[in-house]
Amino acid sequence: MTHVVIVGGGFAGIKAARELGNKKDIRITLIDRKNYHLFQPLLYQVAMSALGPGDIAEPLRNMLAHFRNITVFKGIVESVNLQERKISTDFGDIDYDYLVLACGVKHHYFGNEHWEEYAPGLKTIAQATEIRRRVMEAYEAAERTTDPVARKKLLTFVIVGGGPTGVELAGSIGEMSRHTLSKFYRNIDPKLTRIFIVEAAPRILGSFAPELASRATRALEQLGVQIWSSSMVTNVDANGVQIGNERIESATVLWAAGVRAIGQGWNMDAETDRSGRIIVEEDLSVPGYPEVFVGGDQAHFAHYNNVPLPGMAPVAVQEGRAIARNILRDLKGKVRKPFKYNDKGQMATIGRNKAIVEVGKLKFDGAPAWLTWLLVHIYYLTTFKHRILVLMQWGWSYFTFGYGARLIVNKEWRFYPQKKPCATKTPS
Amino acid sequence: MTHVVIVGGGFAGIKAARELGNKKDIRITLIDRKNYHLFQPLLYQVAMSALGPGDIAEPLRNMLAHFRNITVFKGIVESVNLQERKISTDFGDIDYDYLVLACGVKHHYFGNEHWEEYAPGLKTIAQATEIRRRVMEAYEAAERTTDPVARKKLLTFVIVGGGPTGVELAGSIGEMSRHTLSKFYRNIDPKLTRIFIVEAAPRILGSFAPELASRATRALEQLGVQIWSSSMVTNVDANGVQIGNERIESATVLWAAGVRAIGQGWNMDAETDRSGRIIVEEDLSVPGYPEVFVGGDQAHFAHYNNVPLPGMAPVAVQEGRAIARNILRDLKGKVRKPFKYNDKGQMATIGRNKAIVEVGKLKFDGAPAWLTWLLVHIYYLTTFKHRILVLMQWGWSYFTFGYGARLIVNKEWRFYPQKKPCATKTPS
Numbered sequence: 001m002t003h004v005v006i007v008g009g010g011f012a013g014i015k016a017a018r019e020l021g022n023k024k025d026i027r028i029t030l031i032d033r034k035n036y037h038l039f040q041p042l043l044y045q046v047a048m049s050a051l052g053p054g055d056i057a058e059p060l061r062n063m064l065a066h067f068r069n070i071t072v073f074k075g076i077v078e079s080v081n082l083q084e085r086k087i088s089t090d091f092g093d094i095d096y097d098y099l100v101l102a103c104g105v106k107h108h109y110f111g112n113e114h115w116e117e118y119a120p121g122l123k124t125i126a127q128a129t130e131i132r133r134r135v136m137e138a139y140e141a142a143e144r145t146t147d148p149v150a151r152k153k154l155l156t157f158v159i160v161g162g163g164p165t166g167v168e169l170a171g172s173i174g175e176m177s178r179h180t181l182s183k184f185y186r187n188i189d190p191k192l193t194r195i196f197i198v199e200a201a202p203r204i205l206g207s208f209a210p211e212l213a214s215r216a217t218r219a220l221e222q223l224g225v226q227i228w229s230s231s232m233v234t235n236v237d238a239n240g241v242q243i244g245n246e247r248i249e250s251a252t253v254l255w256a257a258g259v260r261a262i263g264q265g266w267n268m269d270a271e272t273d274r275s276g277r278i279i280v281e282e283d284l285s286v287p288g289y290p291e292v293f294v295g296g297d298q299a300h301f302a303h304y305n306n307v308p309l310p311g312m313a314p315v316a317v318q319e320g321r322a323i324a325r326n327i328l329r330d331l332k333g334k335v336r337k338p339f340k341y342n343d344k345g346q347m348a349t350i351g352r353n354k355a356i357v358e359v360g361k362l363k364f365d366g367a368p369a370w371l372t373w374l375l376v377h378i379y380y381l382t383t384f385k386h387r388i389l390v391l392m393q394w395g396w397s398y399f400t401f402g403y404g405a406r407l408i409v410n411k412e413w414r415f416y417p418q419k420k421p422c423a424t425k426t427p428s
Numbered sequence: 429m430t431h432v433v434i435v436g437g438g439f440a441g442i443k444a445a446r447e448l449g450n451k452k453d454i455r456i457t458l459i460d461r462k463n464y465h466l467f468q469p470l471l472y473q474v475a476m477s478a479l480g481p482g483d484i485a486e487p488l489r490n491m492l493a494h495f496r497n498i499t500v501f502k503g504i505v506e507s508v509n510l511q512e513r514k515i516s517t518d519f520g521d522i523d524y525d526y527l528v529l530a531c532g533v534k535h536h537y538f539g540n541e542h543w544e545e546y547a548p549g550l551k552t553i554a555q556a557t558e559i560r561r562r563v564m565e566a567y568e569a570a571e572r573t574t575d576p577v578a579r580k581k582l583l584t585f586v587i588v589g590g591g592p593t594g595v596e597l598a599g600s601i602g603e604m605s606r607h608t609l610s611k612f613y614r615n616i617d618p619k620l621t622r623i624f625i626v627e628a629a630p631r632i633l634g635s636f637a638p639e640l641a642s643r644a645t646r647a648l649e650q651l652g653v654q655i656w657s658s659s660m661v662t663n664v665d666a667n668g669v670q671i672g673n674e675r676i677e678s679a680t681v682l683w684a685a686g687v688r689a690i691g692q693g694w695n696m697d698a699e700t701d702r703s704g705r706i707i708v709e710e711d712l713s714v715p716g717y718p719e720v721f722v723g724g725d726q727a728h729f730a731h732y733n734n735v736p737l738p739g740m741a742p743v744a745v746q747e748g749r750a751i752a753r754n755i756l757r758d759l760k761g762k763v764r765k766p767f768k769y770n771d772k773g774q775m776a777t778i779g780r781n782k783a784i785v786e787v788g789k790l791k792f793d794g795a796p797a798w799l800t801w802l803l804v805h806i807y808y809l810t811t812f813k814h815r816i817l818v819l820m821q822w823g824w825s826y827f828t829f830g831y832g833a834r835l836i837v838n839k840e841w842r843f844y845p846q847k848k849p850c851a852t853k854t855p856s
Contacts, residue, residue: 035568035836054480059834061612071614074568074836091572125837140463140502144519184489186499389817406487408463408502409553 002331005087005096006030007077008262009037009060011313012102012296015320020327021067028070029094035059035074038125039381041313042390044165047122047131048172049406050397055390056381057125077103080268082289098327101263101278102296102320105311108260108275115236119253122165129409131254135173136408138252139181142188156194156250158241160233161257162204164348167216169254170197171350174223179352195225196248198241200232200257205348205356207310212356215365219354233257259311261298273300277308282338284323293326295319304341313380314344349373352398430759433515433524434458435505436690437465437488439741440530440724443748448755449495456498457522463487463502466553467809469741470818472593475550475559476600477834478825483818484809485553505531508696510717526755529691529706530724530748533739536688536703543664547681550593557837559682563601564836566680567609570616584622584678586669588661589685590632592776595644597682598625599778602651607780623653624676626669628660628685633776633784635738640784643793647782661685687739689726701728705736710766712751721754723747732769741808742772777801780826 004020006013009032017030039056046053064070075089086095107121120130135157142154157173159166177193184190197204197220204227205213217227228243235242240249261276270286271279277300278286284299286292296316300308309315322339329336345359347369355369374394381387432448434441437460445458467484474481492498507516514523535549548558563585570582585601587594605621612618625632625648632655633641645655656671663670668677689704698714699707705728706714712727714720724744728736737743750767757764773787775797783797802822809815 035564035834052480052482053835053837057835059612065611073572074565075572125835126840129837136463137502144501144503183493184487389820392817392820406463407481407485407553409481409557 002026002097003095004028004098004100004327005094006100006102007087008032008102008104008296008298009034009072010040010102010104010296011316012299012320012323013100014060014063015317016100016102016295016324017064017067017070019321019324021064021070023069023328025331026069026327028067029096030060030064030070030072031075031077031089031094032060032072033074033076034124035061037063040123042377042381043122043125043128044168044172046125046128047135047169048176049132049136050172051390051393053125053129055393077263077266080263080266082269082286082292085291097291099292100320100323101292101294101298102316103262103298105259105261105275105277105297107255108258109255110258112236115255118236118238119160119241119255121255122169123259131169132406133408134252134254136406139185139188139190140408141251143185144187151188152194153239153249154251155188155190155192156196156240156248156252158196158198158248158250158253160198160236160241160253160255162197162199162201162227162229163207163256164205164346166197166199166254166256167204167220167348167350169256170195170225171220171223171354174220174225175351178223191224193224195223196250197225197227198231198233198243198248199227199229202230204229207346208348208356208358209363212358212363212365216348216350216354216356219350219365223351223354259297263298273308275300283326283336284319284339285326293323295323301339301341303338309341310346312346315341318342347373347376430454430525431523432456432526432528432755433522434528434530435515436460436530436532436724436726437462437500438468438530438532438724439744440727440748440751441528442488442491443745444528444530444723444752445492445495445498447749447752449492449498451497451756453759454497454755456495457524458488458492458498458500459503459505459517459522460488460500461502461504462552463489465491468551470805470809471550471553471556472596472600474553475556475563475597476604477560477564478600479818479821481553481557483821505691505694508691508694510697510714510720513719525719527720528748528751529720529722529726530744531690531726533687533689533703533705533725535683536686537683538686540664543683546664546666547588547669547683549683550597551687559597560834561836562680564834567613567616567618568836569679571613572615579616580622581667581677582679583616583618583620584624584668584676584680586624586626586676586678586681588626588664588669588681588683590625590627590629590655590657591635591684592633592774594625594627594682594684595633595648595776595778597684598623598653599648599651599782602648602653603779606651619652621652623651624678625653625655626659626661626671626676627655627657630658632657635774636776636784636786637791640786640791640793644776644778644784647778647793651779651782687725691726701736703728711754711764712747712767713754721751723751729767729769731766737769738774740774743769746770775801775804 014037036057036059042056045051060072075091077089079088109115120127138154142151145151159170173195177190181190203213231243233241264276278294279300280294282303284293297311302308326336347357349355353367353370355373356365357369357372442465464485464487470484473479488500503517503519505517537543548555566582570579573579587598601623605618609618631641659671661669692704706722707728708722710731712721725739730736754764775785777783781795781798783801784793785797785800
């Protein structure tokens with residue numbers, strides 16, 4: 001019985017698990033710190049109240065229940081010993097014959113991790129809920145205050161980073177403030193909301209063709225988003241961001257700038273790039289350890305066009321599948337195949353009828369791009385139930401210009417004060 | 429312009445606001461600590477993963493947007509000065525001509541508030557999410573452990589209190605463990621889950637007729653729920669509950685036993701009962717202060733059958749309406765009417781095809797009661813959109829025996845540790 005241990009139930013991990021599920025003479029252990037698979041590309045919609053957490057997440061146990069050879073554990077990997085073929089977790093050690101690492105990335109502040117308190121990133125549901133809470137609390141506080149300076153600061157949102165996530169967040173806030181919220185407040189005009197994208201590079205959406213990024217810029221401007229490119233954030237505090245000598249006062253700063261691979265504390269014998277991603281061979285294995293594979297955002301695969309593949313769902317899915325198939329080839333005594341990336345292009349959405357799509361030389365924007373984005377995302381949403389529910393919510397929002405339940409859920413569930421300070425545990 | 433201040437956006441407050449909305453020469457300020465109205469009767473379904481928070485909550489601003497004379501503030505009342513007709517909030521003082529108090533209740537530990545850490549109650553969405561987290565984490569930990577004693581403790585759930593909420597929670601855990609979870613785990617058999625209802629009174633569901641409570645007891649037993657009546661909990665700790673000389677070891681204890689009215693720290697000149705509810709006149713006003721009304725769970729109205737009306741949604745709705753109409757009568761120079769409660773009966777649900785309904789002398793249980801419960805709850809769910817979405821989710825669950833997204837959402841959104849201890853703010 002060959003024991004395959006998969007760490008991470010994201011796009012790469014779940015794909016590998018499914019390809020190996022119910023295959024003879026293999027048993028699989030999948031470990032994830034969460035109990036669910038998350039459809040990351042729509043996480044910003046949870047942050048912006050358009051969808052609920054349950055719409056884009058599915059328990060891993062549900063997804064894998066019918067594979068009798070897969071055991072799922074909710075747990076955290078603490079170290080990886082490649083020599084002894086063993087990983088240590090918070091619930092004990094686990095030996096493996098094959099190891100598949102697919103833990104993804106977390107956001108990163110380039111040595112300024114204390115900025116996180118003032119500028120949360122968007123990688124988990126808890127973070128999405130926190131961003132939603134901050135955005136909606138800002139409007140509530142603006143409605144309450146009578147001080148025009150405080151109100152202006154509350155109605156100013158800064159997004160650091162002009163990649164797809166930053167653009168999606170900024171576009172959503174723009175749309176919400178211009179279309180949805182206007183009739184809900186008595187003391188403020190949500191249309192006065194100022195939204196900034198602060199990007200260090202000379203332009204936003206650097207991975208797209210310049211003409212598409214330019215059209216996205218115009219679409220954002222129509223929603224009231226101001227783009228500051230070539231602008232490096234030098235400080236973030238409770239009252240705004242500093243960009244060299246310039247400053248924007250803002251009560252709500254969101255971070256969409258940098259990521260770093262999970263697994264920095266694993267003490268693992270493998271070469272990483274400066275983002276902490278593990279550099280892999282053509283077959284996605286770790287050099288010197290053919291029984292260890294890395295997939296998804298955690299992998300640095302530079303054998304396609306000589307640049308590392310981007311951190312996107314299609315890349316992760318393809319890598320997960322390729323890893324599983326190479327393991328199966330091993331077991332059948334066949335020769336492994338190198339991973340061939342099938343580039344299906346990329347897209348980003350800005351708002352209602354506003355998106356950009358780039359597939360090879362084909363580039364388009366506007367309503368056709370938005371419809372493409374919509375159909376592709378609905379199609380890839382994992383389960384049938386989710387697809388229908390999300391479609392209904394989007395349909396509702398589209399025709400009513402409304403958004404979903406803009407609930408502010410308190411972080412604190414207790415009514416009575418606790419005496420001991422609450423310990424915050426650090427995930428790796 | 430008569431200024432009506434309503435505190436609380438629950439069933440009573442929202443009904444009063446809607447009745448007064450867009451009425452001439454009235455302006456209304458509604459204050460709530462949350463930004464949403466919560467359909468409390470279905471909160472246990474959020475705790476049990478059958479519904480998401482967004483399914484049973486609706487932003488107050490949405491619900492009241494079309495009433496141009498209503499201003500909504502998210503805030504917390506800190507004190508009420510009846511003599512000066514003024515309330516103090518965390519965002520300043522507010523004067524009123526009429527005051528409507530409808531703040532509801534929170535759970536209560538009879539002087540043992542430190543039990544809350546080990547036995548959360550179910551009154552808010554944050555608490556429902558916390559209960560869900562604890563229940564699902566217990567199964568995850570049971571799947572991981574190899575110690576049979578630890579596993580038994582993890583698969584034991586104790587619900588303190590045998591009222592409708594306690595019964596609904598116990599029934600849901602029973603159903604989930606017997607029907608839904610069995611295929612998802614490899615190392616544990618969720619059917620071995622032990623569920624206890626610990627009730628101090630001689631029987632559960634004391635507000636129902638004895639024969640109905642007896643039938644509910646049988647239905648619960650069929651789902652594996654063990655009922656300990658005449659059992660007073662004497663201690664709760666991290667490892668279980670003590671009932672005099674007896675003890676149940678359990679990793680998950682839930683509190684559905686006592687409630688206490690919000691507003692104990694308000695320093696208000698009004699008589700309360702021992703649950704902190706304000707004793708009101710026949711017209712729902714506070715004795716000596718005809719311009720101050722109390723409705724919903726916060727009111728102690730004993731002019732119907734000489735016992736205080738129960739804390740139920742229909743009572744709150746009717747009281748909210750009566751308060752608003754008496755204010756309108758005042759403004760028209762008419763005489764106020766005493767509040768007449770129209771008793772529509774009560775019901776409780778235990779599980780799939782299992783419920784009890786009592787309307788006057790009419791009593792029934794089983795599938796007809798369950799269908800009645802279902803239709804009534806769907807009907808009263810506030811908005812059209814929610815009704816359809818909830819119906820879809822329930823339909824899905826009914827036919828698949830599945831539950832909704834059993835997401836465990838971490839309380840902590842940060843990746844990086846914070847140095848300062850996080851302060852927990854105490855709501856009144």
